[in-house]
Amino acid sequence: MPFEENPLKFQLEPYHRDVPDSDLLEELRSVANRLGTKTVTIDQFNEIGLYHSSTLARRFGSWRKALDAAGLGSGPIKSLAREAIG
Template sequence: MSDAELLEDLRRVASNLGKTTVAQKEYRLVGLYDDSTATRRFGSWNEALKAAGLSISNVLDIGDEDLYENILTLWQHYGRQPRRRELALQPSRISQSPYLRRFQTWNAALESFVSYGNANDSGDLQTTDFSLPSKGARRTSRDPSHRLRFQVLQRDRFACCSCGASPATKAGVELHVDHVTPWSKGGETTLANLQTLCSKCNLGKGAYGEGEG
């Protein structure tokens, strides 16, 4: 779906709720798309709300999911455990203050994130391999959850499965989480059907006609 479709659906949900803002939990219940798609497209849930022309409430009270998502963004960007000082640098969108208010220390925030990231997603099949669903039925959403992305990256040691490149050892490497059997060809969003690729290998995969991830 396009950015315009995502934003229009955010506005639709807000209108149906009779509100000027939408919480991620609310959107998961009645939205047409996965809330994680909006956060990745626009950088955060708050940025998606801004782009949709909706208001943002409780900015100081940032939820755990947004705090975890920011840690995941940094971990994927650096290919290693992020440092507290890196919260002040791009691509971080949250400063250290909310983490200290919520967890007291940065180490405690990291420990909480790792526990969150290694837990199973309740009610889904994302840790099981269902690569070819019968009769076109889809058992998982196209976009992996934050937990599943972390589990894939962690399993692959934050390095490209094709060429071995990692931002931890080479600046400028961008990591993607990609479907082995493409979604367009029936591949499901499962741990067994996802892999870490650098942007160059992922683009090269598409150039050779293997389909988008």
């Protein structure tokens, strides 16, 4: 079977290195709007966003910084209480 006809062939996701910052931030705000929330988790963005959260984290330095740049809240930081650790 020729490679072009193989339905199981591996396809790479497009790499979004040339997407302008403004488009990434607009997509982040759009996801928040669709969810009806003031912030977006990484999992939520990966599920319904056009890009992967790692693209925004790399571009802006972290997921939290991407949220800040988009004007969205970052929510509470999850941490363990000292009592829970030992």
